[in-house]
Amino acid sequence: MSLLGTGILKGLGVTLKHFIQTYAEDFKYIGKKAGIEPRPLRRQNPANHGMVTVEYPREHMVMPENFRYIPFLVKDSATGEDKCTSCGICAKVCPPQCIWIVRTEDPVTKRPVPAPKEFHIDTSVCMNCGFCAEFCPFDAIKMDHNYEITSMSNRQTELVFDKDRLMMPDTYHAGIHPADWARELEDKKADEAKKKAAAEAKVAADAKKAAAAATGASAAATKTAPPPKPPAPPAQ
Amino acid sequence: MAEATTTVPPAAKTAARAEKAEKKPVVTLATLTPEMASLQQHFGADLIQPAPYEGVLITDPARLTEVTNFLHDELHLESLTSATAVDFIKEGYIELVYHAQHITGGAPLCFKTRVSRKDADTVGLPSLTPIYPGVEFQEREIYDLYGVRFNGHPDLRRILLWEGFNGYPMRKDWHEAYYAQDTKPYDTRWPAGNHKLDEERVPWADNVNYPPNFNPAEYTRNPDEGLYDTMYKEAPEQGPTDTPYQNTGIKTDELIVNMGPQHPSTHGVLRMVVKLDGETITDLKLVLGYLHRNHEKIAERNTWLHNIPYTDRLDYITGMPNELGYVLGVEKLLKIKPTERADYLRVIMCELTRVASHFWSIGFLLNDLGAFYTPALYFITEREFVMDLFDEITGSRMMNNYMRFGGVARDVTPEQLDKIRVLVNERFPRAIDEMERLLSDNEIVRMRTIGVGYLSAERCVAYSVTGPVLRASGVPYDLRRADPYSLYDRFDFDVPVLYGGDVYDRYRVRVLEMRQSLRILEQALAQIEQTKVGDIQAGKKAYIHRVPAGEVYSRVETPKGELGFYMISDGGQNAYRYHVRSASFINLGALKEMTVGMKVADAVVILGSLDIVLGEVDR
Numbered sequence: 001m002s003l004l005g006t007g008i009l010k011g012l013g014v015t016l017k018h019f020i021q022t023y024a025e026d027f028k029y030i031g032k033k034a035g036i037e038p039r040p041l042r043r044q045n046p047a048n049h050g051m052v053t054v055e056y057p058r059e060h061m062v063m064p065e066n067f068r069y070i071p072f073l074v075k076d077s078a079t080g081e082d083k084c085t086s087c088g089i090c091a092k093v094c095p096p097q098c099i100w101i102v103r104t105e106d107p108v109t110k111r112p113v114p115a116p117k118e119f120h121i122d123t124s125v126c127m128n129c130g131f132c133a134e135f136c137p138f139d140a141i142k143m144d145h146n147y148e149i150t151s152m153s154n155r156q157t158e159l160v161f162d163k164d165r166l167m168m169p170d171t172y173h174a175g176i177h178p179a180d181w182a183r184e185l186e187d188k189k190a191d192e193a194k195k196k197a198a199a200e201a202k203v204a205a206d207a208k209k210a211a212a213a214a215t216g217a218s219a220a221a222t223k224t225a226p227p228p229k230p231p232a233p234p235a236q
Numbered sequence: 237m238a239e240a241t242t243t244v245p246p247a248a249k250t251a252a253r254a255e256k257a258e259k260k261p262v263v264t265l266a267t268l269t270p271e272m273a274s275l276q277q278h279f280g281a282d283l284i285q286p287a288p289y290e291g292v293l294i295t296d297p298a299r300l301t302e303v304t305n306f307l308h309d310e311l312h313l314e315s316l317t318s319a320t321a322v323d324f325i326k327e328g329y330i331e332l333v334y335h336a337q338h339i340t341g342g343a344p345l346c347f348k349t350r351v352s353r354k355d356a357d358t359v360g361l362p363s364l365t366p367i368y369p370g371v372e373f374q375e376r377e378i379y380d381l382y383g384v385r386f387n388g389h390p391d392l393r394r395i396l397l398w399e400g401f402n403g404y405p406m407r408k409d410w411h412e413a414y415y416a417q418d419t420k421p422y423d424t425r426w427p428a429g430n431h432k433l434d435e436e437r438v439p440w441a442d443n444v445n446y447p448p449n450f451n452p453a454e455y456t457r458n459p460d461e462g463l464y465d466t467m468y469k470e471a472p473e474q475g476p477t478d479t480p481y482q483n484t485g486i487k488t489d490e491l492i493v494n495m496g497p498q499h500p501s502t503h504g505v506l507r508m509v510v511k512l513d514g515e516t517i518t519d520l521k522l523v524l525g526y527l528h529r530n531h532e533k534i535a536e537r538n539t540w541l542h543n544i545p546y547t548d549r550l551d552y553i554t555g556m557p558n559e560l561g562y563v564l565g566v567e568k569l570l571k572i573k574p575t576e577r578a579d580y581l582r583v584i585m586c587e588l589t590r591v592a593s594h595f596w597s598i599g600f601l602l603n604d605l606g607a608f609y610t611p612a613l614y615f616i617t618e619r620e621f622v623m624d625l626f627d628e629i630t631g632s633r634m635m636n637n638y639m640r641f642g643g644v645a646r647d648v649t650p651e652q653l654d655k656i657r658v659l660v661n662e663r664f665p666r667a668i669d670e671m672e673r674l675l676s677d678n679e680i681v682r683m684r685t686i687g688v689g690y691l692s693a694e695r696c697v698a699y700s701v702t703g704p705v706l707r708a709s710g711v712p713y714d715l716r717r718a719d720p721y722s723l724y725d726r727f728d729f730d731v732p733v734l735y736g737g738d739v740y741d742r743y744r745v746r747v748l749e750m751r752q753s754l755r756i757l758e759q760a761l762a763q764i765e766q767t768k769v770g771d772i773q774a775g776k777k778a779y780i781h782r783v784p785a786g787e788v789y790s791r792v793e794t795p796k797g798e799l800g801f802y803m804i805s806d807g808g809q810n811a812y813r814y815h816v817r818s819a820s821f822i823n824l825g826a827l828k829e830m831t832v833g834m835k836v837a838d839a840v841v842i843l844g845s846l847d848i849v850l851g852e853v854d855r
Contacts, residue, residue, distance in 0.1 A: 004679060005679060006677070007676075007677030007678040007679050007681075007682070008678055008679055008680065010673055010674075010677060010678075011673065011674045011675065011677075011678045013673075014614075014670055014673055014674040015610060015674075018614060044624055046621050046655065046658050046659055046662075046663050047658070052617050052620055063627075064627055064628035064631075066627075066628060066629065066630065066631040066646065067627055067628075067631055067632070068631040068632060086426075086427070088425075088426035088427060089779065091421065091425040091426040091429065092421040092425075092426065092779065092780075093421075093541065093542070093779045094421075094425075094542075095420075095538060095542035095543070095545050095546060097420055097421065097422050097425055099425060099426075099429070100424075100425055100426075100429030100430065100431040101425065101426045101427065101429045102427070102428055102429055102430060103426070103427035103428070112427070118429075118430070118431075120429070120431035122431065127545055127635070128632065128635065129544075129545035129635070129637045130631055130632075130637060131541070131542075131545070131637075131779075134645065135779045143631070160431060
């Protein structure tokens with residue numbers, strides 16, 4: 001057993017160290033990096049031994065790309081149309097069932113048209129799980145970074161988002177999710193290449209068919225004609 | 237000794253075939269383990285039969301006590317981990333499911349018994365509290381949610397709901413207000429999903445039930461009547477009580493004080509009703525359920541996938557291990573295995589959570605001691621780095637929603653791994669050293685905590701206490717070693733044990749556990765380099781899972797103790813039964829024994845040392 005009170009003194013040493021470190025870090029920052037590195041980023045760094053909080057309404061923490069709040073719908077700025085096809089997968093995977101979709105119907109044929117007529121997300125029910133964005137096969141719904149949607153009035157009018165409120169241009173999506181956007185573009189490119197290859201293959205196959213028909217017709221005459229070359233495999 | 241798989245008898249086979257024609261799952265009976273076989277040998281095959289999927293069935297509920305005594309005394313199953321019920325509405329009975337275990341480790345033994353739905357709240361069953369005192373709260377929960385009466389229970393009142401609640405909500409024929417459909421996804425959402433707020437529907441439509449002749453204006457019954465009755469019953473002048481406290485002769489007025497539900501010392505919305513003699517606690521009762529949302533009923537409506545983010549909300553400090561427990565259970569039913577990299581990521585996340593959770597709980601223990609927020613904030617700062625990391629990797633600080641069946645949601649980048657390495661190798665060891673410098677030798681901390689809230693190893697086991705509280709009483713029981721899951725059998729780590737059984741040792745055990753977690757993390761971070769980058773999902777990612785019919789009890793060691801998920805699948809998209817055995821809830825059962833005889837200020841500290849989270853207690 002040590003001398004009574006030494007434990008408390010040792011502990012007070014720790015508090016003193018913390019007290020000094022809090023200011024030392026800030027002085028270091030002012031001396032070297034002020035204006036170059038945003039303060040919140042520095043405060044969130046594990047090498048920082050000073051203060052870790054930011055002055056919230058003035059400063060915001062740096063949100064990582066994966067951060068998710070409520071969902072939004074992506075509008076293709078090239079065509080001006082929304083990417084959503086109202087397939088309903090997001091409504092099915094939503095754990096609190098906060099997505100309501102009305103499918104558009106063709107007025108003549110009564111067949112569904114791949115675009116939502118109405119799209120509602122009740123953000124007061126949304127639990128920010130991100131399943132809708134994860135399972136959407138068309139990259140049409142993404143999770144937003146904006147967490148300041150507090151409303152002081154009616155929940156029905158303020159927090160139930162309709163299609164207009166949910167729709168964001170894809171430039172906004174590209175801005176907050178750069179890596180995801182890059183992946184999307186790559187996918188798109190690969191998709192187009194695939195389509196192109198498929199179309200080429202189809203043309204080649206048609207040519208082959210025509211050739212086969214032609215050779216079939218003149219089979220009797222030129223039986224020893226070599227078979228036409230198979231089309232090149234589609235590029236991946 | 238082990239019997240071959242008990243096949244279904246031929247007569248039952250035709251029935252089973254007929255069932256299959258109706259697209260019903262074929263029920264396979266459990267394989268008897270040596271222990272179950274010896275139980276059957278002792279009591280005969282009439283009483284003890286193999287139960288569907290898992291465990292043994294005790295056919296006569298009246299002889300439950302006798303069989304359980306044998307389990308406890310002869311087979312040495314010292315601790316009853318989980319007790320729950322299942323409502324088989326088509327078959328017309330409620331099945332009680334118990335899991336008992338050896339404190340030396342191994343898989344638990346499951347035993348079941350049945351009571352008809354009609355008799356459940358009139359005739360009932362014998363209570364197991366005389367054999368396993370830890371079952372007291374769980375039996376109250378079953379009584380509350382399923383309406384099964386336990387004869388001989390010391391205090392059979394509702395626990396999560398209030399007295400006067402109509403009906404038993406976990407029964408399959410009970411429907412909540414705004415009831416839409418038995419299972420999700422709801423048909424009203426797509427393809428014609430016109431949004432309509434629930435409030436706009438008339439709340440008194442046919443989906444809300446009141447008892448016959450009920451008039452809300454005349455309903456004046458005090459819901460706490462029953463509670464105070466049980467406390468007055470044990471007044472010292474009425475002879476010997478079951479509590480160790482004896483009045484020393486000074487005649488004082490007894491005082492009942494309500495601590496909570498809105499009180500900073502109760503870590504949420506817990507209400508402790510204490511009976512005081514002067515400043516000494518002579519009796520304590522807990523009132524739970526202020527945060528009750530019937531997680532289990534919601535989960536039975538959810539599809540299997542829907543439920544992953546809901547498990548985050550159980551113990552909201554430790555989302556990752558909660559998800560792991562659930563996902564491991566469903567994977568067992570689906571018979572799939574996660575990929576190697578996903579497994580490592582799971583372990584890394586769980587251990588980071590353990591470190592963060594212990595930082596949090598120690599910080600708030602100091603708050604309870606009266607050291608307001610200076611130490612707590614030092615440790616919350618450290619935890620914040622784990623939260624930032626989770627934010628970056630999973631997308632959310634606490635509601636991670638990271639695990640999937642057969643994998644995890646996202647891979648980590650090398651930069652993120654490096655960040656974890658900085659924390660594990662540099663920041664956290666120093667922070668823990670500093671914590672010890674600040675607290676371990678501090679005379680005030682020692683005076684306030686040593687010898688306070690003592691619970692012996694035997695009583696811990698009897699009360700089914702798990703986690704650091706159990707290990708601080710000298711029982712080296714940690715599920716990561718006792719019944720290894722995931723990859724924990726690959727790592728080299730110790731299970732810290734201390735023998736004081738008091739608040740101080742609980743704090744010390746947590747500190748030691750954090751160091752062991754860092755050890756696991758170091759190894760995991762080295763080994764994950766051997767795995768294939770990006771290989772984080774076994775099989776194809778799906779959003780609809782048809783889980784084969786079966787039954788599973790999967791459990792993990794969360795920072796609070798043993799978290800168990802008991803699930804039954806009937807082959808559909810949703811769980812037929814989903815039960816959470818939560819560590820915080822069951823650890824609270826031992827609180828009375830720890831606090832009686834202590835001063836009222838100590839009750840706060842003892843509660844803090846249990847490290848409960850109300851999200852998990854009330855579910």
